Amino acid sequence: MLKQTEGSHAVAEAIALCRPQVICAYPITPQTHIVEGVGEMVKDGTLANCEFINVESEFAAMSVAIGASAAGARAYTATSSQGLLFMAEAVYNAAGLGLPIVMTIGNRAIGAPINIWNDHSDSMSMRDAGWIQLFAETNQEALDLHIQAFRLAEELSCPVMVCMDGFILTHAYDRVDIPAQADVDAYLPPFQPRQILDTADPVTIGALVGPEAFTEVRYLGHHKQLRALSLIPKLATEFAAKFGRNSGGLLRTYRTEGAETIVVALGSVNGTVQEVVDDLRNEGAAIGSVSICSFRPFPISALREALQSAKRVVVLEKCLAVGLGGIVSDGVRKSLSGIQLKGYTVIAGLGGRAITRVSLRQLFEDAIADELEQVTFLDLNAEVVSHELEREAQARRTGPTAEAILRRMGTVASQIG
């Protein structure tokens, strides 16, 4: 059924179609509308046989999900930013225990300085927690990925994060096709747990494991993700056959045939990237792009195949490995093993800084001319930075950096975008 709705609400409807049995809710912008949406559906009876639990923190949200999943219920929660960090210990724990929880991340920057707007720092910080991480490009894909995520999680007994850009997707009204319940039921069978807290067959879950077996437990977690490399495309193909549209998979290429320059990015920014690729292609530039959907497991082979004929790769990242450069670039570099091409890391869109077509066009032209630095910060205001550095060189007690910058800039709102 076609519907014009908010991204968060589209996801809430997708979650309801997946028949979750326990949902833990704790508010944090920009994810909140999702749990509000499912909460309403539980309360009005649309989503039956579901416990909707208002918890006291994100740490509790994931902990309740852990208990529910271990006791055999399909469990779901959603969070963002500080919330994901606050639940970090439980995030690792869910993966270590092999519990197939699905969680939406409304991607948002991490403070300080506190910032509610979009970038990928939050989910990237959990990249080694053992969760599968899928990034949605559009609201339709966000909706579809949740349906695939429960199937993927439960087949592997591995938790899955579906990452969607905060505000850009979560708060955007767009047309989405909401599948029929019968089709979702046919695609996603009821949860059959691999382990369950059952009085008829008692098991100990979460026992102390010493050096004699810890490596093996960790290897098996890694092995699950390697299996996901083939399962993710398989589930996407099955999804396409049933629902008639392409969503998910490891990655998608856009106009990469014969491309000398390939831009790699995650999430909603791919829409803008593709528009600029179109513009440059029309002008004769050999440029294309790759949208990575599966960030964990990282699709090394598929990416290598996509990049192997290119001369250069530009990794456009909404996150920053402080003191190193890019996080996604790390994975991309590993994919380049054995092939020779220039690699550029571009840090863009931090804390909701708009990534405009104008800026991207200039950036790609610089890349094509090989005039980019190894690590570039897109639209960095060099004057602000140098002024602050100068100030710090002049005096010891210069006060809070963010406040000093904002005071000098004047009206904050006028600077956004």
Place this chain on the structure above:
Amino acid sequence: MPNELQEVKFYQTGTFTVGNRLLEENERAVQANMRRTNSLNSGHRACQGCGEALGARYAIDAAMRATDNKIVAVNATGCLEVFSTPYPESSWQIPWIHSLFGNAAAVASGVAAALRVTGRTSTRVVAQGGDGGTTDIGFGCLSGMFERNDDVLYICYDNEAYMNTGVQRSSATPPTARTATTMAVGKEPGNVFGTGKNVPLIAMAHFIPYVATASVANLRDLEFKVTKAMSIHGARYVHIHVPCPLGWGSAPADTIKLARLAVETGLFPLFEAEHGEITGSTKIRRKVPVEDYLRLQKRFAHLFGAKPDEARLARVQANADRNIAKFGLMD
């Protein structure tokens, strides 16, 4: 007759941790008999004289009896978790999960929700942790579980410090007690006065259906309270005082004696409360001065010696007397 004794399994050699299992079959204690509920089996690696192991065994066995053996246990990280589950030799004969140090109450809420939504309503949930996992790091999740009135019995085994990590102070550590982080040095050796929190009273402030304190000195009372707790739905809290020979510097054989002295001095009052109101307390028949309790423990040794710390001993005595008055422990 089938073999009623467990197979002896040695996880560690060269230690005394296998204890009871080394004895001839006819010399073994009742704990090795498989006809017991044995929710927490013999063969775990608790220290000699561990009050927590004793408390947990009686509490969980009582909960099992009260629910026709249908219990799921959720355990916080801590001594109980570590000594009972050296992989793969779990001592637990019931479905049991350990997630983290600070989330046992929340995990238990999740288990309860899953049981409810999947229609397994006759199975009940018990969460358990030490005082650190309950009164400190797990306090947020505990309060959340209480506030939602989730169908969970939470049992705190209170040995008054972080014993698993090497005896550090918790918010349940009593004044003047020496721990690794409240050393017996300086002008006022040991833990200070005027800090800490009384979680049973805080639990009552959530107006949950049932709160009780219990002690391994009175196992029948402990069993009664756990059994009563299991007859009630909603959030319930039982706080059990469990001496720790290692952390308290006491003789393993004195565990029960110390637990009894804690009750008889008034330092650990035994009471029950329903929906925020105290409904009863265990009377002290013969009041014992706090000195008799403190002297048996090396963690209080700095109060005695050549020049006893009369001033601070009097303050501890005043705390005990205040409890006696507040909880009506003497007629």
